Amino acid sequence: MALPLLTAKSIDKAFSGVAALTSAELQIEGGEVHGLIGQNGAGKSTLIKIITGVYRRDAGTVEFDGGEASFINPREAQSAGIATIYQELNLVPLRSVTENIVMGNEPRKWGGLIDWKTANSQTKKVLSDFGLDLDVERPLGEYSTAIQQLVAIARAVSLNAKLVIMDEPTSSLDDKEVAVLFGVIRQLKQTGVSVLYVSHFLDELFEVCDRVTVMRDGQTIGCHQIAETDKFELIAEMLGRNIEDIKSAGMTDFGGGEAKRGEVLLQADNIGTDNRLRAFSATVHRGEIVGLGGLLGSGRTEAALALFGVDQLTQGRMVFKGEGFEPDDPVTAIRSGLGLLSEDRKAEGIIPDMSVRENLTLALLPRLTRAGQIQRGREREIVENFVKALGIKTADIDQPIRELSGGNQQKVLLARWLATEPDLLILDEPTRGVDVGAKLEIQSIIREYVDRGCGVILISSEFEELVEGADRIVVLQDGYSVSELENPGISEDILIAAIAHHHDEVSGANA
Amino acid sequence: MLDDSAFDLRKYLNNNGQSAGVWIALVALIIFGLLRYDNFGSAYNIVSFLNYNSMFILIAIGMCFVIMTGGIDLSVGSVAAFTSVCAAYLSPFGIEVALPGGVLAGAVIGGINAFVIIVMRVPPFIATLATMLGAKGGALVISGAQTISVDWSSNFTKFGMEKAFGILPWTIVATLVVFFIAWIVLERTPLGRSVLAIGGSEEASTLMGLKVNRAKAFVYIFSGACAGLAGVFLASSYGAGQPLEGIGWELSAIASVVVGGTLLTGGLGSIPATLAGALLLGLVFNILNFENGKGTISLSAYWQLVIRGGFLFVVILLQTRVIRKRQAVS
Ligand SMILES: Nc1ncnc2c1ncn2[C@@H]1O[C@H](COP(=O)(O)OP(=O)(O)OP(=O)(O)O)[C@@H](O)[C@H]1O
Ligand SMILES: [Mg+2]
Numbered sequence: 001m002a003l004p005l006l007t008a009k010s011i012d013k014a015f016s017g018v019a020a021l022t023s024a025e026l027q028i029e030g031g032e033v034h035g036l037i038g039q040n041g042a043g044k045s046t047l048i049k050i051i052t053g054v055y056r057r058d059a060g061t062v063e064f065d066g067g068e069a070s071f072i073n074p075r076e077a078q079s080a081g082i083a084t085i086y087q088e089l090n091l092v093p094l095r096s097v098t099e100n101i102v103m104g105n106e107p108r109k110w111g112g113l114i115d116w117k118t119a120n121s122q123t124k125k126v127l128s129d130f131g132l133d134l135d136v137e138r139p140l141g142e143y144s145t146a147i148q149q150l151v152a153i154a155r156a157v158s159l160n161a162k163l164v165i166m167d168e169p170t171s172s173l174d175d176k177e178v179a180v181l182f183g184v185i186r187q188l189k190q191t192g193v194s195v196l197y198v199s200h201f202l203d204e205l206f207e208v209c210d211r212v213t214v215m216r217d218g219q220t221i222g223c224h225q226i227a228e229t230d231k232f233e234l235i236a237e238m239l240g241r242n243i244e245d246i247k248s249a250g251m252t253d254f255g256g257g258e259a260k261r262g263e264v265l266l267q268a269d270n271i272g273t274d275n276r277l278r279a280f281s282a283t284v285h286r287g288e289i290v291g292l293g294g295l296l297g298s299g300r301t302e303a304a305l306a307l308f309g310v311d312q313l314t315q316g317r318m319v320f321k322g323e324g325f326e327p328d329d330p331v332t333a334i335r336s337g338l339g340l341l342s343e344d345r346k347a348e349g350i351i352p353d354m355s356v357r358e359n360l361t362l363a364l365l366p367r368l369t370r371a372g373q374i375q376r377g378r379e380r381e382i383v384e385n386f387v388k389a390l391g392i393k394t395a396d397i398d399q400p401i402r403e404l405s406g407g408n409q410q411k412v413l414l415a416r417w418l419a420t421e422p423d424l425l426i427l428d429e430p431t432r433g434v435d436v437g438a439k440l441e442i443q444s445i446i447r448e449y450v451d452r453g454c455g456v457i458l459i460s461s462e463f464e465e466l467v468e469g470a471d472r473i474v475v476l477q478d479g480y481s482v483s484e485l486e487n488p489g490i491s492e493d494i495l496i497a498a499i500a501h502h503h504d505e506v507s508g509a510n511a
Numbered sequence: 512m513l514d515d516s517a518f519d520l521r522k523y524l525n526n527n528g529q530s531a532g533v534w535i536a537l538v539a540l541i542i543f544g545l546l547r548y549d550n551f552g553s554a555y556n557i558v559s560f561l562n563y564n565s566m567f568i569l570i571a572i573g574m575c576f577v578i579m580t581g582g583i584d585l586s587v588g589s590v591a592a593f594t595s596v597c598a599a600y601l602s603p604f605g606i607e608v609a610l611p612g613g614v615l616a617g618a619v620i621g622g623i624n625a626f627v628i629i630v631m632r633v634p635p636f637i638a639t640l641a642t643m644l645g646a647k648g649g650a651l652v653i654s655g656a657q658t659i660s661v662d663w664s665s666n667f668t669k670f671g672m673e674k675a676f677g678i679l680p681w682t683i684v685a686t687l688v689v690f691f692i693a694w695i696v697l698e699r700t701p702l703g704r705s706v707l708a709i710g711g712s713e714e715a716s717t718l719m720g721l722k723v724n725r726a727k728a729f730v731y732i733f734s735g736a737c738a739g740l741a742g743v744f745l746a747s748s749y750g751a752g753q754p755l756e757g758i759g760w761e762l763s764a765i766a767s768v769v770v771g772g773t774l775l776t777g778g779l780g781s782i783p784a785t786l787a788g789a790l791l792l793g794l795v796f797n798i799l800n801f802e803n804g805k806g807t808i809s810l811s812a813y814w815q816l817v818i819r820g821g822f823l824f825v826v827i828l829l830q831t832r833v834i835r836k837r838q839a840v841s
Binding site for chain 2: 084086092
């Protein structure tokens, strides 16, 4: 049998004394799609960063392509044939799409000058494999998170690597885009390229992976042929629990449709903005989770931005808590009792150098201040409660948030909003990058939250989360709210049908 | 971009986060000057204006590169003073020696900046503040705090005072050369694009596998070399090495860069717009001089500074409004 393409053996890594990896192992064969799973903070991203030269390992060996591999920076790993999409997107939003794709190996002409014409057309070609047709000279930051993620993937694929590493590549993608990505992965595999695929979506693994490695608490727990294992075994291994317990618990746990519906909290009537929201109507009662369903670009996020005062209304009206409501900006919206957990955690959410504590209580400070002094005791108490309730994995609450794993950062953000106790909380992809175990916890926390008489608007690209979590689902299409489904009784098929049905109808009407 | 026959200025500016504001202001000011003052458009005024401002243009170009990485170089004024003294001492050997010598001296100080910032990880503001003081001290020490007169018998002063082939002063020719090289490097080389990428996100640039340290070293050395060349201009044009010159030059350079629409946090910027910014700032002084000359008003140098400051403020205000609009769109 041929040598494996990559072998990482007994890798140790500690961050200022706290172990992140203890003798972790990973082996990837040539031409194989290899899954890597584990809870938030299990060490997946750290292992990837050690392999690709971002971090130095404390102990262990890495072999790649038949030789010992101790890359001292990502560039060396890249030239050796490893292309990586890191979890926190490694792109430059201010620069053009083309630059983000070709940087590091720009097409040249005479004198070594960059040939922009070729660069642009190369970029267009690479992107067309992903079904994207963009103005490649525009700054990347003007495009949505999903498109940015696809661009990152396209960049990695275009590097002609022997191994492509993808750390949670699908976290911002909808089903259609995931399907496109899988097509690309299969194509890579056919040409003999290996793929390391990190994801919290186990179904995805079963679709594309050949083998899967499970990590827990910085250790490699097991490696399975995907055909010889099942979801329950993987979850049990990830969480370190009994298979039987997992089977009885069920996968998602909002318990949608059981809510006692209170008075009307928010009513939006045909609201529209300049930002692709045409006519959106919805009602949210106290004690209720209302989901927004639809494809990417259907206006879900834009609806949230309108409610939150980021985008100004050009039409329609809103009533919030019995009064007419038209916030000029987020500050007014927050004051009136609204909260928005945005989908773009890096740009709008976390402040990387601040501690977990500071990030968590940022929106809360006015209320924690007595006579100009922050009440440290109460602050700690609140933070520690949330860290425990959400299972945030952090060395201590004063650790800078950038040192937390991706999923744990997401939990801190969610905690920030829960702590301010808004009457209506809008959650845009609240469980992005969160592991299955924590997802359950977050979902039950959201349910508890509405049970106390608040309302939640839930936006999610995961149909399962919507179907099982929301009491009602408003389906959006091209900026219009087109139908409403009520739980109990919604299934994934019904939701997909609702989205697709209206899609045809709308495009039919336009034709 | 330079050799594309259909060079679209608006698209270029737009894609670089620039507004046409600085160009409009520049043209407006030139038209104003032409209409109001008789000799404003004279060859003499144009040439002496460009000659005088070439030092500031050079420094602004160097500064632009540094700022595009998200850094800052406060040492440029002192470096120019220092290299003007070096060049004055080297002047007996002719411009062939004094010019490279001055540039090299500036590049060495830039190299020190780069080392301290990249290897010792000192923030650019602090590192270049230290070399600013150090270069100033160095200039005073080697000159004995005196202006150092140049050797008039060599060809050294010809560079600052005579015209190349009888058409344009050598200083302007040299500045144009630097300008075009800088423009090509920024727009057409991986190095230039890395500079912008680093300013956009240094972490992402590292993860993308760009040569981050090399690009950062380049900008500080280049900025030092530009300041070094400006120092040579200074000595050659005024016939003396001047250890006390250069005070506040770094701030004018930063102002030119910012007026040109380059983002102070890095990631967006343009060399032509920086040139326009430097010309604009110089032009305000030029026009105030003409106004004084007309005798309608009489402004002291202090008032000129105040007016220039106010003007700067207005232009920057316009620029940021444009940038904010852009961000609102995205
Ligand atoms: N730069 C750092 N400094 C300190 N601690 C770190 C750093 N990077 C990671 N850690 C810690 O190492 C552990 C593993 O983190 P890692 O990011 O590898 O997890 P992960 O498996 O990728 O999780 P997720 O699914 O949430 O992305 C975490 O406890 C994290 O807090
Ligand atoms: Mg991770």
